Structures are given as structure tokens and as C-alpha cells.
Amino acid sequence: MFKRKSECQIVQERLSPYIDEQLNPADRERVESHLEGCPACFGELESLRSTVKLLRRVAMVTPPRSFAVAEAAPRPQPAYARSFRTFRAATAVAALLLVFTFAGNAAHLFKAGPVEERIDRQVTPAVGDGYGMNGALGEEDLEGGDALAAKEGFIWPVFELELALSGAVVVLGGATAVLWQKKRRGIEKG
Amino acid sequence: MEEDEIVKRAREGDVDSFNRLVEIYQRGVYNLSLRMLGNASAAEDATQDAFLSAFRCIGRFRGGSFRAWLFRIATNSCYDQLRALSRRPTTPIDDMPVELESDRPSPEDFAVRREIGEKIKEALAALPPDQRLAVILRDIEGLDYQEIARVTGSSLGTVKSRINRGRGRLRHYLERYRELFP
Numbered sequence: 001m002f003k004r005k006s007e008c009q010i011v012q013e014r015l016s017p018y019i020d021e022q023l024n025p026a027d028r029e030r031v032e033s034h035l036e037g038c039p040a041c042f043g044e045l046e047s048l049r050s051t052v053k054l055l056r057r058v059a060m061v062t063p064p065r066s067f068a069v070a071e072a073a074p075r076p077q078p079a080y081a082r083s084f085r086t087f088r089a090a091t092a093v094a095a096l097l098l099v100f101t102f103a104g105n106a107a108h109l110f111k112a113g114p115v116e117e118r119i120d121r122q123v124t125p126a127v128g129d130g131y132g133m134n135g136a137l138g139e140e141d142l143e144g145g146d147a148l149a150a151k152e153g154f155i156w157p158v159f160e161l162e163l164a165l166s167g168a169v170v171v172l173g174g175a176t177a178v179l180w181q182k183k184r185r186g187i188e189k190g
Numbered sequence: 191m192e193e194d195e196i197v198k199r200a201r202e203g204d205v206d207s208f209n210r211l212v213e214i215y216q217r218g219v220y221n222l223s224l225r226m227l228g229n230a231s232a233a234e235d236a237t238q239d240a241f242l243s244a245f246r247c248i249g250r251f252r253g254g255s256f257r258a259w260l261f262r263i264a265t266n267s268c269y270d271q272l273r274a275l276s277r278r279p280t281t282p283i284d285d286m287p288v289e290l291e292s293d294r295p296s297p298e299d300f301a302v303r304r305e306i307g308e309k310i311k312e313a314l315a316a317l318p319p320d321q322r323l324a325v326i327l328r329d330i331e332g333l334d335y336q337e338i339a340r341v342t343g344s345s346l347g348t349v350k351s352r353i354n355r356g357r358g359r360l361r362h363y364l365e366r367y368r369e370l371f372p
Contacts, residue, residue, distance in 0.1 A: 016354035020328070022335055051361040055329035058310060059289040063220040064234060067241045068209040 007034055011041050015048050084179035091172040098165040101158060110156035197256050201248050208248065212241055215257065218331055219264045225326045226268040228315050229275060230286040236271045240264035258340035261333075265323060265341060272319060287311070306367070313363040321356030328353050 011034045017023050018031050035042050104110055193214070199207035219240055223233035240263050251259055288307035292299055314322055320342070327333045327341060339349045 016357050017350045048357055048361050051357055051364055052329055057290045058330050059291045060217060060221050061224060063216050067216045067237050068212050069245045
């Protein structure tokens with residue numbers, strides 16, 4: 001009983017492609033041999049056929065007017081397309097700044113140290129030897145950009161800068177990706 | 191002139207050639223929109239949007255079935271209109287009846303056909319949009335399964351399943367009015 005019911009379901013799922021001659025020979029044979037012995041499925045087939053016949057009698061309506069287009073007018077750009085370019089440029093700028101900051105930090109262009117230390121030093125700049133608690137850094141640390149920064153008593157908040165720029169790149173990049181998707185869907189849609 | 195040649199000229203920016211394509215396909219696109227939306231003014235808007243979009247984007251048409259490409263754009267316009275319709279009420283004046291073709295145009299026959307047409311319209315409106323689209327493309331517009339797959343961007347298996355389910359639901363809905371059918 002269960003087997004029979006299951007076969008009926010399988011055949012009924014194929015009735016529509018069967019009507020449209022979309023079944024491969026094996027499936028067609030399976031449907032036909034089942035229909036020979038199953039009046040219920042045969043009834044379904046006939047009923048489906050008359051529904052299809054009815055649908056095919058639906059008259060095509062004449063359009064109320066012509067949809068011919070006039071001469072090409074320049075298409076106003078959607079707002080999101082303009083925003084996309086702005087966000088893309090902003091993302092690029094933020095990413096460049098981030099790379100520059102990383103590279104600068106690696107090349108010791110900025111004076112940078114642990115966060116608490118820098119805070120401490122910026123609050124009480126240029127005390128004693130100019131290094132605050134960081135005297136242990138040694139004279140060699142004063143070479144290049146570090147020297148300039150330290151002499152002026154200002155220490156670059158490189159870590160915070162990197163963090164802020166990373167955040168900016170992620171946020172701007174995300175917004176750019178969303179706008180790009182929207183723009184692409186707009187193109188697909190036309 | 192062959193359609194491929196007309197499409198080629200339209201792609202080069204020839205408005206007259208594009209308008210020849212509009213002439214060829216506006217009936218199909220309008221009827222697709224009308225049956226999808228069941229609303230005359232929304233169908234007109236969807237058709238207009240579809241042809242404008244096609245005109246702007248024809249440079250991106252990469253060959254194959256132009257009808258499938260155009261119907262895909264029209265389908266997207268219909269989905270936009272469906273969203274818009276769900277936000278605003280429709281007026282009875284937009285209510286376009288479904289007419290059935292007949293070779294016996296007597297007044298009695300006309301009344302029955304009107305009634306059947308009304309039931310078909312209700313049954314189509316009750317279908318989920320993807321099934322409605324598949325059934326309309328197959329049984330009203332007469333596209334083959336491969337073309338429907340291109341229009342809907344679905345696999346052949348999905349198309350078969352949507353048509354089967356859509357027709358099954360229509361059959362079930364219309365079964366109640368079997369006595370009306372010829």
C-alpha cells in the first residue's frame with residue numbers, strides 16, 4: 001500500500017513535464033506504465049490536461065498604447081551609484097593611510113611605545129631626559145624620526161591611529177560592498 | 191530583416207531598430223505583466239519600465255534569446271510593481287478581466303467565458319509569484335522550458351517543479367468550478 005502511494009506521488013510530480021514532453025524516455029515509460037494501472041493518477045493527468053488547455057485559451061490582450069522609446073535621453077545616475085564612487089574613494093584613502101601608518105611605524109618614523117607609557121608622557125611631556133619612564137629605551141632610539149618626535153615632546157598615537165584607520169577601512173569597505181551589490185543589481189535589472 | 195540584425199543595430203544605438211523590437215515584443219511583455227500583476231495600470235508601468243531598462247542596457251546584451259533577455263528584465267519590473275502594489279490599494283478601474291478565446295462567440299458563451307476567466311484570474315493571483323511566473327511563461331506566453339530557465343535564472347529542474355506545482359494548484363482551485371468548463 002505504502003509502495004503504491006509513493007509511486008503515485010512520484011508519477012504525479014512528473015505529470016506536468018509528461019504533458020509537455022519534457023521527460024527522458026525512462027521517466028516517460030515509468031509514468032505511462034503506472035498510468036495504465038492507476039485510474040486515480042490517470043484522472044489527475046486528465047484534469048491537469050484540461051487545466052493546461054484552459055490556460056492556453058487565455059486571450060492575449062492588445063496593449064493600450066505603444067511602448068516605443070523616444071530618442072536617448074541621458075540617464076540620471078541613481079544616488080547610490082554616486083555614493084558608491086565616493087565610498088570607494090574614501091575606502092582607498094583610508095586603506096592607503098593605514099598602509100602608510102603601518103609602514104611608518106615599522107620604519108620608526110613615529111615615536112611609539114606602549115599606550116599607558118605614551119599617555120603618561122604626553123600628560124607630562126619632556127620631563128628630565130625627555131623620556132619620562134622610558135629612559136631604558138637608550139640613545140639609539142633617538143635616531144631618525146623618533147629623535148625628532150621625542151625632542152618635541154610629542155609621541156604619535158600610532159596604535160590608536162592604526163586602530164581607527166582599520167575601523168574606518170572596515171566600515172567604509174562594508175558600505176562600498178553594499179553599494180556595489182546594489183549597483184550590480186541595478187545593472188542586472190537594467 | 192532578421193531579428194538578430196535588428197538587435198545588432200539596436201545595440202549600436204539605433205532607436206528605430208530598438209522600436210521595431212518594441213513592436214515585436216510589447217504584446218508579450220504587456221501580457222506577461224498583466225497576468226503577473228492582474229492590474230492594468232501596474233502592467234502598463236511595468237511594461238514601460240521594462241522597455242526603458244532594455245533600451246538603456248541593450249549594449250550589455252550578449253546574444254542568445256533576445257526574448258528571454260527582455261522577459262527577464264520585464265520579470266524584474268513586475269516584481270518591482272508587485273512590491274509597489276502591496277504598499278498601495280488598487281482601484282476597480284485597473285481590474286482587467288481575463289478573456290478566453292472561443293470559436294463560438296455567442297452571448298451565452300461570452301458570459302461563461304467571462305466567468306471562467308474570472309476564476310483563472312483568481313487562481314493565478316493565489317499562486318506564489320515564482321510559480322505564477324513559470325505557468326504564465328509556459329502556458330500563456332508559450333515559452334519552452336529552457337527559455338523559462340533563462341528568464342527566471344533557474345535550473346531546468348526548478349522550472350519543471352514550479353510549473354508542475356503551479357499547474358497543480360490551479361487545477362485544485364479550478365476543480366471547484368468544473369461545471370463551468372466546456
